[in-house]
Amino acid sequence: MVEDAFLRNRPRNSKPDRLLDGTMASVNSQDITLQLAGRGDAQAIAAMSRDLIESGLGWEYRPERIRAMIADRDMVTLVARDGDLLIGFAVMSFGDEHAHLVLMAVRPAGQRRGIARRMTDWLLETAATAGVASIHLELRALNKDAHAFYRAIGFTETLRLPGYYRGRETAVRMIRVLRPPKIVPQPLPWRPPSR
């Protein structure tokens, strides 16, 4: 947490540097590389999910589940790296009309540097290119930071779902519309054939 406080207070465009133990990399968002996750990222992603997303709920997104998501052709798992350090990740599943933002997190030391915004922009552009009409997500109602983040990037709250998480915590459902949904053409009214 000391690391986090230190890095949070650095100016946004300060040059990259490392803490004395060498474990924390730069969090200047310009130095962050976005790329598709590999199988070797599953452990770090699962640990971040446990600590930053599922805290207090029980750990569902374990490494084997994350590995399956990385391998799933209908999902995109994106990672943000600062050098060797995986500093953020996001997972989106794609359907024909809808996409679902399943998980997203940025390590505390990297937050408020535009990393989640960059990952979301990447995913939204991919979704728009794939012809997706809308992006959907759920988050814990108590998670005010994530709520503020999703509102800031154009998501709108649609619904509250009591007990959605393990039967005991309320979820907020949010949506961002990318294009109007396809209008299914109405069949022409039947008329008797002309003689």
Ligand SMILES: CC(C)(COP(=O)(O)OP(=O)(O)OC[C@H]1O[C@@H](n2cnc3c(N)ncnc32)[C@H](O)[C@@H]1OP(=O)(O)O)[C@@H](O)C(=O)NCCC(=O)NCCS
């Ligand atoms: C939510 C989360 C992913 C945001 O990541 P981030 O990289 O810090 O977000 P960004 O820096 O891209 O923020 C973009 C904008 O969102 C808004 N925002 C982000 N975090 C915010 C916060 N804690 N409070 C208020 N607004 C916030 C701001 O408008 C911000 O722009 P600004 O910094 O110029 O004011 C991050 O806080 C996180 O990992 N939280 C823990 C895990 C989690 O809750 N995941 C989401 C549910 S699955």
